[in-house]
Amino acid sequence: MSALPSSVEMQFHRIVWSEECDAMKLEFTKMQGAGNDYIYLDCRHSGVPADAAQWAALLSRRRFSVGADGLICIAPPQLSDGDATMVMFNADGSEGAMCGNGIRCVAEYLYTHGVQKELIELDTRQAGRKTLYRVGEHRWRAGMGRFSTRxxxxxxxxxxxxxxxxxxxxxxxxxxxxxxxxxxxxxxxxxxxxxxxxxxxxxxxxxxxxxxxxxxxxxxxxxxxxxxxxxxxxxxxxxxxxxxxxxxxxxxxxxxxxxxxxxxxxxxxxxxxxxxxxxxxxxxxxxxxxxxxxxxxxxxxxxxx
Structure with missing residues (x-):
């Protein structure tokens, strides 16, 4: 395998090549809402990694890796007035449409990493925009939109x-x-x-x-x-x-x-x-x-x- 730079900086989430073990080291944050836990990558500047689905399946395995219900990428907003986009992958690597616990954790992550706002606007790929309100320490209320039984x-x-x-x-x-x-x-x-x-x-x-x-x-x-x-x-x-x-x-x-x-x-x-x-x-x-x-x-x- 060809040699890569020893440290490749990707703003917010970092991937570092380790020549000793012939692998990459991925920086992540583990978060949970009511026990629904995900691995979070801050991709606001770098974009969603091409291997995100593969990483979700690999890293979500409990007792064999980090362990989680899936992986969530915090990507750039789809519209200019948004704060970020949530892109989620289930534990089997399939892309999920929406996660109520996950999106609250995205808001909490942003709040503790420079987006000090009591109201945060988050886009999703399949479920539209969600508005989140900070209602207490480590506690958020999410507007989940209208339901349908059709x-x-x-x-x-x-x-x-x-x-x-x-x-x-x-x-x-x-x-x-x-x-x-x-x-x-x-x-x-x-x-x-x-x-x-x-x-x-x-x-x-x-x-x-x-x-x-x-x-x-x-x-x-x-x-x-x-x-x-x-x-x-x-x-x-x-x-x-x-x-x-x-x-x-x-x-x-x-x-x-x-x-x-x-x-x-x-x-x-x-x-x-x-x-x-x-x-x-x-x-x-x-x-x-x-x-x-x-x-x-x-x-x-x-x-x-």
């Missing part, structure tokens, strides 16, 4: 045009009544009479629904138990990542279905309790959704790629 917006096939509320679905040998919601990415919500599944059961049921023929592009899956009109307990199976401790858009989808089914009220904070922590969702009268929760740095580091 099949075409997920997409979903064979379930009708929508609204897709309490429609029958057979998966993993079970007959489900499911509700499907787009929050910029697709979700299938199942309300349970008992505690939501975990462990092997969550993996079996979640994977079966994620890969069901009704969802040609896959789908995120949330199993929900209503503890009260303003408290939902939820477990998550994320498309491309598997079981995660939290999902911001999934919390929004769970609350939306609760509202549409008359279980939860509009215009009222709904606590969605996930294995990694609690996120708070408000579903407004105009069908827009607000998501509030923590966003914290775990550590900074270098890793060989």
């Amino acid at each position: 099949a075409a917006d997920l997409p979903a096939v064979g379930l009708g045009a929508g609204p897709l509320l309490e429609v029958p679905l057979v998966a993993a040998g079970q007959s489900w009544q499911v509700s499907c919601v787009s929050m910029g990415n697709p979700h299938c919500v199942v309300f349970c009479n008992e505690a939501p599944p975990a462990g092997v059961q969550l993996a079996d049921w979640g994977a079966a629904v994620e890969n069901h023929p009704a969802f040609p592009q896959g789908i995120n899956v949330e199993f929900v138990q209503a503890e009260s009109p303003t408290s939902l307990t939820t477990t998550v199976w994320e498309r491309g990542s598997g079981a995660t401790l939290a999902c911001g858009t999934g919390a929004c989808a769970a609350a939306v279905v609760g509202v549409l089914r008359g279980i939860c009220p509009r215009e009222t904070p709904i606590d969605v309790r996930l294995p990694g922590g609690t996120l708070t969702v408000r579903v407004l009268q105009d069908d827009t959704v607000l998501l509030t929760g923590p966003a914290e740095t775990v550590f900074d580091g270098y890793v060989e790629v």
